Amino acid sequence: MLLRGFLIDQNHQGKRIAKKALQIFPEFAKGIFPNKDSIVLAVDVKNMIAKTLYTKTGFQDKGIHKEGRSGLMEIMEYRLDKMNMDMEKGNEIQSINMRVFRLFE
16 A cells, blocks of 8 residues: 655644554554555655654665655555454444544544
8 A cells, every 4th residue: 555645734743643643544554455465655765754753653664765756765664464453343443533533632
């Protein structure tokens, strides 16, 4: 699965919303797309804040660089196939949705 964009409105940056969202996103994604085994994204190699955030939330540098519209991009991946999915699917989605809503309280 390709994560094409992820941003937090400038007025809400610095509130740890991005970190919280990325921490629950893999479980949410696996619940919606159970046949997918990874989330892949590209991040500007100069964007150290984003790279650090992605690394802290479980994404790994794949050692691949591609030229993007705005310069050199680093490919990162989060492996979903290693997640422990022992909750019942319906309860899992409800639990994730509640956590997503709490991000904006």
